[in-house]
Amino acid sequence: MAAVKETVDQVKQIDVDQYKYGFVTDIESEKAPLGLNEDVIRFISAKKHEPEWMLEWRLDAYRRWLTMEEPTWAKLDYPKPKFNEIYYYSAPKVAEGPKSLDEVDPELLKTYAKLGIPLQEQEILAGVTEENRQYSKVAVDAVFDSVSVATTFKEELKKAGVIFCSISEAIREHPELVKKYLASVVPVSDNFYATLNSAVFTDGSFVYVPEGVRCPMELSTYFRINEQNTGQFERTLIIADKGSYVSYLEGCTAPQRDENQLHAAVVELIALEDAEIKYSTVQNWYPGDSEGKGGIYNFVTKRGDCREKNAKISWTQVETGSAITWKYPSCILRGDNSTGEFYSIAISNGYQQIDSGTKMIHLGKNTSSRIISKGISAGRSNNTYRGLVSAHKKAANARNFTQCDSLLIGDQCGAHTVPYVESKSASAIFEHEATTSKISDDQMFYCQARGIGEEEAVALIVNGFVKDVIQQLPMEFAVEAQKLINISLEGSVG
Amino acid sequence: MLEIKNLHAEVEGNKILRGINLTINPGEIHAIMGPNGSGKSTLSYVLAGKEDYEITEGEILFNGENVLEMEIDERAAAGLFLAMQYPIEIPGVANMTFLKTALNAQRVARGEGELKTPDFMKKVKELSAKLNVTQEMLRRPLNVGFSGGEKKRNEILQMALLEPKLCILDETDSGLDIDALRIVSEGVNALKSPERSMLVITHYQRLLNYIVPDVVHVMYKGQIVKTGDKSLALELEEKGYAEFTGEVAA
Ligand SMILES: Nc1ncnc2c1ncn2[C@@H]1O[C@H](COP(=O)(O)OP(=O)(O)OP(=O)(O)O)[C@@H](O)[C@H]1O
Ligand SMILES: [Mg+2]
Numbered sequence: 001m002a003a004v005k006e007t008v009d010q011v012k013q014i015d016v017d018q019y020k021y022g023f024v025t026d027i028e029s030e031k032a033p034l035g036l037n038e039d040v041i042r043f044i045s046a047k048k049h050e051p052e053w054m055l056e057w058r059l060d061a062y063r064r065w066l067t068m069e070e071p072t073w074a075k076l077d078y079p080k081p082k083f084n085e086i087y088y089y090s091a092p093k094v095a096e097g098p099k100s101l102d103e104v105d106p107e108l109l110k111t112y113a114k115l116g117i118p119l120q121e122q123e124i125l126a127g128v129t130e131e132n133r134q135y136s137k138v139a140v141d142a143v144f145d146s147v148s149v150a151t152t153f154k155e156e157l158k159k160a161g162v163i164f165c166s167i168s169e170a171i172r173e174h175p176e177l178v179k180k181y182l183a184s185v186v187p188v189s190d191n192f193y194a195t196l197n198s199a200v201f202t203d204g205s206f207v208y209v210p211e212g213v214r215c216p217m218e219l220s221t222y223f224r225i226n227e228q229n230t231g232q233f234e235r236t237l238i239i240a241d242k243g244s245y246v247s248y249l250e251g252c253t254a255p256q257r258d259e260n261q262l263h264a265a266v267v268e269l270i271a272l273e274d275a276e277i278k279y280s281t282v283q284n285w286y287p288g289d290s291e292g293k294g295g296i297y298n299f300v301t302k303r304g305d306c307r308e309k310n311a312k313i314s315w316t317q318v319e320t321g322s323a324i325t326w327k328y329p330s331c332i333l334r335g336d337n338s339t340g341e342f343y344s345i346a347i348s349n350g351y352q353q354i355d356s357g358t359k360m361i362h363l364g365k366n367t368s369s370r371i372i373s374k375g376i377s378a379g380r381s382n383n384t385y386r387g388l389v390s391a392h393k394k395a396a397n398a399r400n401f402t403q404c405d406s407l408l409i410g411d412q413c414g415a416h417t418v419p420y421v422e423s424k425s426a427s428a429i430f431e432h433e434a435t436t437s438k439i440s441d442d443q444m445f446y447c448q449a450r451g452i453g454e455e456e457a458v459a460l461i462v463n464g465f466v467k468d469v470i471q472q473l474p475m476e477f478a479v480e481a482q483k484l485i486n487i488s489l490e491g492s493v494g
Numbered sequence: 495m496l497e498i499k500n501l502h503a504e505v506e507g508n509k510i511l512r513g514i515n516l517t518i519n520p521g522e523i524h525a526i527m528g529p530n531g532s533g534k535s536t537l538s539y540v541l542a543g544k545e546d547y548e549i550t551e552g553e554i555l556f557n558g559e560n561v562l563e564m565e566i567d568e569r570a571a572a573g574l575f576l577a578m579q580y581p582i583e584i585p586g587v588a589n590m591t592f593l594k595t596a597l598n599a600q601r602v603a604r605g606e607g608e609l610k611t612p613d614f615m616k617k618v619k620e621l622s623a624k625l626n627v628t629q630e631m632l633r634r635p636l637n638v639g640f641s642g643g644e645k646k647r648n649e650i651l652q653m654a655l656l657e658p659k660l661c662i663l664d665e666t667d668s669g670l671d672i673d674a675l676r677i678v679s680e681g682v683n684a685l686k687s688p689e690r691s692m693l694v695i696t697h698y699q700r701l702l703n704y705i706v707p708d709v710v711h712v713m714y715k716g717q718i719v720k721t722g723d724k725s726l727a728l729e730l731e732e733k734g735y736a737e738f739t740g741e742v743a744a
Pocket of ligand 1: 505510528529530531532533536537546579
């Protein structure tokens with residue numbers, strides 16, 4: 001049997017056992033009544049001790065949402081979520097809002113330790129090899145179901161003037177910033193899921209980096225869905241004021257459950273003049289079992305606004321989890337000379353379906369964008385890149401470079417590329433390159449004939465394929481991402 | 495070292511090897527010559543374990559072990575190396591990374607433990623200098639965009655680094671310019687030892703001036719039809735294969 005044929009057979013056996021984050025934390029929780037109505041929204045708002053204006057904002061979003069329909073244009077096939085059979089709020093009973101670390105339930109601390117997320121304020125080990133042993137600080141906001149349970153290094157960040165807290169806290173403590181920027185990038189009625197999120201969002205992170213400040217450490221949020229039948233609707237808002245810089249990482253996992261769970265997040269980034277935001281995601285929600293049962297439905301609206309000149313926003317994502325992924329991190333290049341980047345690795349295996357890509361909207365003069373997308377499909381999965389690059393007529397000298405590569409493992413999976421280009425600027429130059437390749441039997445034979453085992457050979461070839469994107473990740477997470485890639489393809493080899 | 499007994503192999507029902515018998519003792523250098531399509535590369539692939547071939551009869555023993563029951567990578571770790579006629583390209587994987595992964599995989603399989611990076615680097619530097627493989631070629635993706643001759647030199651670099659017990663060279667000389675032929679041959683000769691055997695497949699007697707064989711075989715239609723000493727190669731150079739094919743050389 002040829003190596004690749006065998007690979008395909010192994011992919012078929014992809015098993016829940018490989019998802020090592022599939023455990024459930026046994027912790028008492030408090031939930032909103034099942035389903036969605038105005039009272040549930042009032043319940044959430046009250047739980048968060050929100051001011052009246054926020055409640056009104058949510059109710060307004062909810063009423064708009066009732067008039068909207070779920071989008072169907074993506075290349076995704078799934079039973080529509082039953083919105084009235086979901087809990088929209090669930091919180092560990094002990095931790096109502098972020099407290100000092102000593103007060104966090106030990107069960108939660110254990111959970112995060114098991115997930116490899118340090119909630120102690122200590123320096124974490126970044127590289128794994130002896131030669132590049134390097135320590136660096138990472139501040140973490142840990143969101144468990146609907147609430148943020150801990151945020152680390154707050155004091156140290158405060159000294160630098162950086163605000164890093166849960167969005168719930170920001171609504172209470174920094175209403176002027178929240179009012180000014182919330183929904184300024186993703187309007188309340190932007191799309192079905194964003195509107196739903198606006199009505200029911202429960203927690204998420206808030207970051208404000210003041211003028212001229214280079215954030216002294218990486219910031220990260222770690223999302224965990226634990227409760228059954230519970231949706232997670234997080235909201236993240238990051239503002240980089242003039243001349244500032246911040247690098248932010250998001251990670252996520254969920255227990256393995258037979259039913260599908262909904263995750264519908266909204267992330268908004270705002271970069272003002274000369275500011276730069278680097279946003280990295282390692283998405284590893286539970287992908288479902290070998291028959292395609294269970295797994296997270298991931299409907300996410302992520303958008304960055306380079307609002308003033310010379311701003312830069314770059315999205316880097318490593319997508320390995322979720323049963324369904326619907327996600328297009330985008331950049332609005334409004335400021336002159338602003339830059340948008342999108343680096344993506346999307347891996348689908350088993351019965352996973354991914355429809356993901358980006359939008360680069362060139363509005364300002366001399367704006368430039370770069371898209372590097374690497375899709376890897378194995379098993380019976382479907383992996384679609386969907387991208388839009390557009391230039392407004394005022395976007396003189398807009399530049400885009402798109403490189404879109406797909407790698408297929410086996411012949412039961414699909415890779416699709418759907419690029420849209422709209423240019424109203426005569427001086428815009430958009431370039432697009434796309435390739436589709438397969439791991440060939442000859443490549444496998446060659447590696448093995450040099451003593452490299454089958455599994456390691458696939459990992460080697462895949463890592464070569466995604467190298468350009470891995471290089472974009474903060475060093476701390478590149479190693480982790482690489483491991484994750486190997487794990488998610490583990491079923492694909494002997 | 496290597497014992498091939500009555501080996502028959504076919505591809506998609508086409509019989510390609512039809513009863514090969516070949517014994518190579520430690521330290522010996524054997525050459526195989528023969529017309530195009532006679533099954534030389536097939537023999538080398540079957541030895542390495544390529545899965546396209548069905549072995550219908552016969553056996554292969556490598557240091558007493560049944561090779562046909564071993565996985566491809568196990569054969570490599572046991573010391574079997576094939577320098578291929580057509581080396582494969584792997585985009586994105588740096589040559590250096592590939593070398594390190596291969597060497598360490600073999601070492602781990604043999605229970606020797608991984609080589610420390612500085613030691614590895616030192617070794618690669620030394621060997622690549624001898625084989626005229628530039629630093630740039632080490633950084634580039636494996637074989638991608640390499641010229642024919644560069645690919646062949648790179649194969650020999652791998653061989654020198656992995657220090658196999660049996661080196662199989664499939665037309666390593668084709669595509670090499672005159673200087674490269676000398677450099678590669680020197681590289682191969684540097685590996686000669688009483689414990690290491692070689693099986694050299696070639697069309698040209700010229701290579702055998704550099705790498706001097708103890709035994710020369712002629713392969714035709716999947717069988718070894720004649721065996722002699724190095725003078726057989728000279729004879730073939732002169733007369734061609736007419737004696738075996740029944741055709742008169744042009
Ligand atoms: N995968 C395959 N499918 C069909 N026929 C094959 C396959 N592989 C080899 N053959 C055939 O087997 C025969 C032997 O091929 P092989 O490559 O071993 O010859 P060779 O002696 O190495 O020739 P050359 O000197 O040209 O390199 C040829 O006729 C070839 O076409
Ligand atoms: Mg050949």
